[in-house]
Amino acid sequence: MASAHAKTTRPGEIVRTLVMGIWLPAIFLAGLLGAFLPAFHHPTPHHIKIAVAAPPAATAQLQQRLDTAVPGGFTLRSVDSAAEARSAVLNNDAVAAFAPAPHHAQLYGAKADGVALETMVRQVFTSAAQSAGATLDFHELVPTRPGDTLGTSPFYLLMACTLPAYFLVVTMQRAVGFGRRAHVATLVGGGAVAALACYLTGAYGMDAIPRHPLSLVYLFLLTQSVSLTSYGLVSFLGPLFPGASVTLFIMLSVPSSGGTVPVDLLPGFFRFLHPVLPMGNAADALRNVDYLGERQLGRPTAVLCAWVALGAALIVLGYVKHLRRLVREARAGVTEYVSVPPAEDPSVELPEPVALPPHQHHFGEQPPMLTGRVGGPAGEPLPGVTITVTDPHGRQLVHTRTDRHGEYAATGFHDGFAVVVAGAPGREPVATRLLLSTETPPVNQDFVLMPHRPAVPGHASSH
Template sequence: MGVWLPAIFLTGLLFSFLLAFHNPTPHHIEVAVAAPPTTTAQLQSQLDTAVPGGFTLQPVASAAEARAEVLNHDVVAAFVPAPHHPQLYGAKADGAAMESLVRQVFTSAVQKAGAGLAFHELVSTRPGDSLGISPLYLLMACTLPAYFLVVAMQRAVGFSRRAHVATMVGGGAVAALACYLVGAYGMDAIPRHPLALLYLFLLTQAVSLTSYGFVPFLGPFFPGAAVTLFLLLGVPSSGCTVPVDLLNGFFRFLHPVLPMGNAADALRLVGYFDYRQLGRPTAVLCAWIATGAALIVLGYLKQLRQLVRDAQAGMTGAVPAPPPEDPTVELPEPVALPPHRHHFGEQLPILTGRVSGLAGEPLSATITVTDPRGRQLVRTRTDQNGEYAATGFHHGFAIVVAGAPGRQPAASRLLLSPAAPVNQDFILT
C-alpha cells in the first residue's frame, strides 16, 4: 500500500512529462498571410507537404491586418509574401520554441523560391523572462504550497472544517502575493498588474479547495488524485515549457481544462496582449474553485448523514480511515500519550481520564479504545496517578474500556473529535 504514490510519480514522469516533451511537433499553428486566397492555398499545400497538419494559414487583406492579428493574439505569426522581400512577423511571447520553429519552416519555404526572409519581432518577452518559461516556476510555487497545505490541514488537531478552509484561503493569498512580488518586482518576469496577482491567487484556491474536497470521497487516495491532476498532468499541458500547439492531442485537450494551463494563459494575456481573451481562463479557474467548494459541502453532508444514520442504528461506520499517504507528510494515527507532559509542537490529547477505586484511590488499569465494530484503535495503561491520555482519533464514535486485576471492567461509548477533547473517568468496583 505504501508504494502506490511513488508509483504514480514514476508513471506520471515517464508517460506524462516524457510523452509531452520528447518530440514537440506543430499541430495546426495558425498563421495570417497577407495574400489572395489562391496564393495562400498554394503556400498551404507547400507547407502540408513539408509539415503535414502543422500549419493553418488564414488569408487577410493587408500586411497591417496580418500584424494586427498577431498583436491581438488571434494568430501565432503573420507572413507577407512580397515577391523579392517576404516578411515574417512573430510573437516570442507565445513561446520561444514556437517562434523558432515558425521561422525555420517559413525560411525554408521562401528559400526554395530563391528569396530571403526578413523577420520582425512584434511581441517580445519581458527582460526577466527571455525564454518565456519563468511563469511555470511561479505557477508551481503557487500549486505545491496549496497542495501541501491541504495535507498539513489533516494534521491540524482542533481545527474545524471552517478553520481549514480559512487557513487554505489565507495561505493561498500569502503564496500568491510572494510569487507576484518576486516575479513582477524582483525579476520582472511577469507583469506588474493586479490581475496577475489575482490569477495567481485563483490558481492556489483551485488547487487547495479541490484537493480538500477530494478528502471525504477518496480518503487516503486523495494525494494521488491531486498530484496527478495538478502536477503530473497540469505541468506538461500548461504550455509554459513547450507551447500548446507543439504538444500531442491529449495534452492540447487538457490545456484549456486544467487550472495551471489557464493561469499560464491569463498571465500571458495580461502581460503581452492587452488583457484580450481572458474570459475562458477566468471562467475555468472559477469553475475549479466552485467545484472544490461544492465537494467540501457535499463531503460535510455525507459525513453528517453517516453520523445521524449510525447514531440511530446504535453504531457507526465511521472507522478512522488510514491517513492520506504523502511522500513528505505523515498524518496522525491513534496513539497513547503520557498524561500532563506535552511539549510545544506536539499533538494535544483528544481523550483523557482517570481510573480509580470506590475510595478514590488511583488504579493501575488497562485502557483499550476500539471502534464500534470492535477493531482496536489504541491500548495503553494508566500512570501512577491512575491517569491516561491518547490522541490521533478521527471524528467518530469509539468504545473506551477500562479494566484492572480483581475489578469489574467498565466501558463507555464516546464521540471523539479532534475539535473537542473528551475527559472520561472510570470508577472500578
C-alpha cells in the first residue's frame, strides 16, 4: 500500500529531469554526427597549392586537366625551375612541387603536411603523368620524424593536453572549499604538469615531436586556452558550461585541427575554424617548430595567447559579477538570497555542505569554511551543542554537534549568506547571520550560551 505522504511526480518535473540528464550526451551525439562524420568520412582536396616548374601556358593546360578530374582540388603556380619549386615546398609555400618532363616527370612532396594529403597528391599527379605518356618519380623533401610515421602522433599529444585540461575544470568544481585563486593556480599547475608529461613522452619517449623548448611552450598554451576559458565560462553558464566547452574544444576543435585529416582535405567550415580554434593552432605551431625552422609562428602564437587572454578576462568578469551579487544581497537582506550551486559536469556528483571534525583535516580533503567554539558564560567548553546552518530561507544546510572541546567545523557552502544557530537543552539558543565565501579565509564564529532564565511567578500575561 502506498504511503499517504508519497509525492506525485508531475509530468513537467519528469521532462525537466530527463532534459538535465541527457543534454550533454545529446551534444556528444550531435557533435559526432554533425562534425566528426562530415569532416572525416570523405576527405577531398580543396585548392591544394602546387608549384609547377613549367611555363605559364603549360601550367594553365595542366590546371585545366586537373580541374576536370578534381574540380577545385588544386591551385597550380608556375615557377622558373625545379629548384624554385622545391624551395616552395621547403618554405611551406606549396604542398608539393611538380616538374613535368616528356618521359620522367618529377614530384616533390612533404609527408610532414600529412600522409593522407601526400598520398592523394601522388595519386592525382601519377594519373596526370601517365595520361601524358610519362612515368612519375617521387621525392620526399620533408619526411616525418622517426616516431611519427603516420604523421598523427602530435594530434594525440594535443588531445592528451586538451582532455585533462577540461576535466580538471570539472573536478575543481568539487573543491568548493577552494577560492577562485586556488582554482586558477591549480589549473595553471595542472596544465604545466600535463604539458610537461606530453612533451617528455612525445619528444624523448617517442621522438614524435621536436626536442625544442617551444614545443613545451605551445603544449602549455593549449592547456591554458582550454582550462582558463572553460573555467571562465562557469560564472556565466553555470551547470551548462560543459556543453560550451565540449563543443568548442572537442566537437569543433578535433575535426578542424588537421591532426588526423589534413586541413586541405576538410570541408570549408572546418577549414575556416582551423586558424581560429586553439587545437589547430597548437598543431600548426608544433609542425612549424619541427619542419620550418620556427618560421610562420606568428599566427599560432597570437591565437593561442588570445584564447588564454579570453579565459583570464572571463575569470575577472566572473569575479566582478560575483562581487556585485554579494553587494546586492547585503543591501537587500536575506529576502533576496538565492543559493546557486557550483557548475558541474552532469556525470559528476557534487558534495553538499557537510560538517567536519574540527581538528582532523587531512591532505586532499576540503578545508573548513566555517569554524567556531561554543562555551558557557564562564568560558567553559560546551560539548554536544547542536549547530544548525540554514540558508536565509530556512532550508537546512548542515546539522552537527560540538566536540568535547566545544568546537565545530563545516564546509561545502556556496558563496552567500547563511544563518548559524547554536542551541542546547537548558540554554538560550543564539543565532547569527554570516557571509560565507570561498574567496575569503574560513569564518570563525564563537557562541556563548546562557542558561535558561527561570520563569518569574506572577509575570505571566493574562488574556
